[in-house]
Amino acid sequence: MSATMRDVARLAKVSIKTVSNVVNDYPHIRPETRARVEAAIEALGYRPNLSARGLRSGRTRVIGLAVPELRQNYFAELADSVIAAAEERQLSVVVGQHGGDRERETAILREGLRHTDGLLFSPERLGQEDQELFEVDYPLVLLGERIFGAPADHVAMHNTSAAQAAVEHLIERGRRRIALVGAHPDGRLGQVRPSDLRLAGYRRALTEADIPLDPTLERPVAPWHPQNGVDATRELIASGVEFDAVFALNDTLALGVLRALAEAGIAVPDQVAVIGFDNIDDGRFTVPSLSTVDTGRDDIAALA
Known part of the structure; x- marks a missing residue:
């Protein structure tokens, strides 16, 4: 069982209040008493109850x-x-x-x-x-x-502009039949969702490059799990629709896209280029390594 403040007090031969004062860094404690309590804490592996400390201090950190x-x-x-x-x-x-x-x-x-x-x-x-x-x-x-x-x-994050940049990257490399994997199944752009914002960026990039929008290239997927990326890409291949690139709306889907293309013997990026979104660690270990959009995850965390 976990050690309690009472156990520490018993071992250090002090009161529970003294242990509490040491734990909360109360300044007016004799050095020898503080040392004895800290030794007992170390010996017992005692860990303070953060919620109880929070009730006293008003903060739990x-x-x-x-x-x-x-x-x-x-x-x-x-x-x-x-x-x-x-x-x-x-x-x-x-x-x-x-x-x-x-x-x-x-x-x-x-x-x-x-x-x-x-x-x-x-x-x-x-x-x-x-x-x-x-x-x-x-x-x-x-x-x-x-x-x-x-x-x-x-x-x-800048979903729409980042998605547009990803598709423009493919266009700059000569791709014109760019499939999208990850659109929301209901296909509406009225509700605010990452899938809708990224779909809007995809469509904007194609429109500004004078590439006609083709609904058969937009593949709905939910949730964004690898197997769903596999399934959507298999369906795309089986449909006979021509495509020379895939924009996956997140990297997890892109991992599934790469798997399905490999199963079909389609070379990446020679025959079909693939780009994802999120810059997850696993993308560095695919063959070939996954091109992706870096969303600035560390910056988002630090700012939040």
Whole structure:
């Protein structure tokens, strides 16, 4: 069992109050007493109860990060970046995932993540119509592109212009039949979603290059998991639609695209060029290495 403050007090032969004073760095303690308590803490492996300390000080120095799911590489690597940025500021991080469940997202907003000083929150199901839910009594920073104009600080990325740049990169290399993998299945551009913003950038790049839009090249995929990238690319190949490049709306999908093309014996990039979005670590280890859009994940984490 974990050591308690009472165990430390017993071993150091002091009161529980004295142990608390040492843990909270109370200045008026005799050096020999402090040394005895610190030795007992070390011997027992005692770890202070952060939530209890927070009740006394008003701060826990712990922040929360709530994301859709850590199985998506981007969010796992975002969590890593947030933790690194927090450690530089002597903060700890509690990570939670809401799984894209609306009720869970609402509950996290209502309650925060327990015993934290504030929350970094990346919603998936809440939208523009839910702005009043973001009027909370704790520090909140929104991440992502689901909601704009909410009463909270917000750190976002340049989805549309970055997607346009990715497609322009393909066009500059002579590609004209550029498929897109990852459009939202309902195909609407009215709701604010990363897929819609990136689709808009894709279409803008083609239009400005005088390349006709071809709906057969836009492949809907949800969620953005590797197997769905595989399946969408297999369907694209089987359809007989000609294409010489693929823009995957995230790198996780792009990994699936590369797998399906390899299965079909299609050479990358000689026959079909592929570019993704997010710059996840795994993209450096594909053959060939995945071209991608760097979203500035570390900068997003540090700013948030």
